[in-house]
Amino acid sequence: MVEGVHWLPDQDPADVAWKLVASNLSDLAAKTCRPVGLLLSFMLGDDSWNSRFLSGLGEVLAAFDAPLLGGDTVSAASPDAPKVIGLTALGQPQRDPPPSRADAAAGQALWITGQCGAALAGFEALKAGSNDHALTAPYRRPVPRLAEGQALAPVVGAMMDLSDGLLLDARRMADASGTTIAIETRLVPVHPALARRKREAMSWGDDYELLFTLPGGVSCPVTATRIGTVLPRGAHPLLLDGSPPPARQTLGYSHGI
């Protein structure tokens, strides 16, 4: 994670630590993994920054029972250089091979845990200076769906975590699996603050929910919402209420490539 790209320069370093770990554990969740351990690559800041970061790190490690196995520390090139902090998370998948985004197949149903837009609502509140911790928490301190990912292991088709926005990630799943994915907007659960900006909520990242498919007839073993269907590959990889999204519209967060 890069200061100014993945977090706001004035954000609490404890929240940066939380998000660094949580976003990595979310990748493990999507692979049905139990966390085994973490390796941290930490760029040293001033004492107060380091201390707040370590405090948040302790909280998130305890919350998700993931031991810090090791890592490395480096100096910054200069005190004002943007910080860059890395993490590698190791996990044990609960099935072999673990599910991938390429495992969607026509006839399966598309599901999502939680709501879209909770992180966007939190981000906007934080930028507006809100002290409403409950509202800003989904952006500052996302909760990886570790239990859900492991519970889905026996039945799930394709699975990925929703880090870059529902529409972009759904299109990636369709492309990887050679299918078309059809989403029904009315079925997509959205955070109440974004009720009138539903399309935007579906195109914003950082929610760290699980997007997955289940074969027909399989009942979902976790709390989640059915939002669409996997179809044989058609002219478009993604259909939204039966039509492809307008080409000019951003589907989600793109990493500068």
Place this chain on the structure above:
Amino acid sequence: MVEGVHWLPDQDPADVAWKLVASNLSDLAAKTCRPVGLLLSFMLGDDSWNSRFLSGLGEVLAAFDAPLLGGDTVSAASPDAPKVIGLTALGQPQRDPPPSRADAAAGQALWITGQCGAALAGFEALKAGSNDHALTAPYRRPVPRLAEGQALAPVVGAMMDLSDGLLLDARRMADASGTTIAIETRLVPVHPALARRKREAMSWGDDYELLFTLPGGVSCPVTATRIGTVLPRGAHPLLLDGSPPPARQTLGYSHGI
């Protein structure tokens, strides 16, 4: 690794890739590991930088038979921000538990592979604009001692790689194991270019040789040089020709902490 800290800003990105991988594999070598795979955290630069980096990455992966398993890419905060590139190397130790720097015991002999100062000689040549690739190679393209590390597994006592300078790393081994380590300067092999600056060569990092101990009576199974002895802990952790190094003298590279 951080631009401006771990590499010169005008250095060939192919050499940066090589050194990033080689320095991590050197840590595996010190644990008697066979490399299993690498995870790269890559900060995107301009096309020519990315392309040269990938070229060097391909070379180093092939040279040491270490597969790239995955990783992540991130954008820089700005085009002129110093680049930061991370790597996690996974390996399989050839003994359980693997040796640590705390495993030195009084009566053991201290050994080192290769020469001290080869990286310093290469660094100085590179800064002076040399085109002598053989002379600059130890700094630009260090070779991790993977075969030696694995061959030492059955017999070695303590082991670590020499990334921060012989004297500093030897003192760390002494401190970790609660011993005193006595080095004889005349026994330490030094790169010919540093023949008259031997003490400096022993205090400069980046050599990525292995520093290890062997129990008395054990013959060394790899090409290496005996440079000292492990003693019961005395008043000083490190003795150089029988005396502690002057307190004002730098023993090696310290990571800003």
